[in-house]
Amino acid sequence: MIKDNILNIQNELPSGVQLVAVSKYHPVEAVFEAYEAGQRVFAESRPQELVSKVEAVRQWMESKGYTEPVEWHFIGHLQTNKLKMVLPYATLVQSVDSLHLLQEIDKWGAQNSKVIDVLLELHIAAEDSKQGFYEEEVLEIMLERNFKNVRIRGLMGMATNTDDEAVVESDFQRIDSFMAYLVDLVGDDHPDFNQLSIGMSGDWKIAVRNGATIVRIGSSIFAAPES
Numbered sequence: 001m002i003k004d005n006i007l008n009i010q011n012e013l014p015s016g017v018q019l020v021a022v023s024k025y026h027p028v029e030a031v032f033e034a035y036e037a038g039q040r041v042f043a044e045s046r047p048q049e050l051v052s053k054v055e056a057v058r059q060w061m062e063s064k065g066y067t068e069p070v071e072w073h074f075i076g077h078l079q080t081n082k083l084k085m086v087l088p089y090a091t092l093v094q095s096v097d098s099l100h101l102l103q104e105i106d107k108w109g110a111q112n113s114k115v116i117d118v119l120l121e122l123h124i125a126a127e128d129s130k131q132g133f134y135e136e137e138v139l140e141i142m143l144e145r146n147f148k149n150v151r152i153r154g155l156m157g158m159a160t161n162t163d164d165e166a167v168v169e170s171d172f173q174r175i176d177s178f179m180a181y182l183v184d185l186v187g188d189d190h191p192d193f194n195q196l197s198i199g200m201s202g203d204w205k206i207a208v209r210n211g212a213t214i215v216r217i218g219s220s221i222f223a224a225p226e227s
């Protein structure tokens, strides 16, 4: 079942778009099943859940003799006091939503001799509740700030939660245009700034039409189909 879901999505994804399987709230056995279907990149949104899944998957892989590594992304709101739980494991923190967090990640990176890959989360939805930077703030960071131990790889965004596809499309168009504008403006100084993470279970096809390089899909992979 999980296997079929992954293969069906992979079949429809253009090459060059990375599928990140969002395993949050799903048991670690679901991750095992996805791994055996070939999935290698997963995302979690809570520090404690990330740590326990990383450990469980590590032990399971060892017991099975599997060696192809799993990558973990972090996609939830990250409090600075939880950085030390998340940063040893996450290869990409997709949900950086404040300058303070960026500075603290940079500090952790310096202390641990690591460069952390991150995306800046852009506020694109109509809802006030969604986290994220405004465009001016992202511009300020890209133009004025310089981090030695953080590599800003691109933008992440969540569309308005609505069935109206035109609204979702316009949210994604906006982040895609802003991304293109930034690449144009700062691309020479930031050659690795090239990732656009948009699209979830309900809207990833719209995201792919609008420049997604990463889609984050949970329920369409892991949840049982509604009967």
Ligand SMILES: *Cc1c(COP(=O)(O)O)cnc(C)c1O
Residues within 6 Å of the ligand: 022, 024, 045, 075, 076, 158, 200, 201, 202, 216, 217, 218, 219, 220
């Ligand atoms: C949960 C979550 C997803 C996956 O959502 P689905 O609708 O289950 O595919 C993607 N991105 C973020 C930031 C999430 O929190």
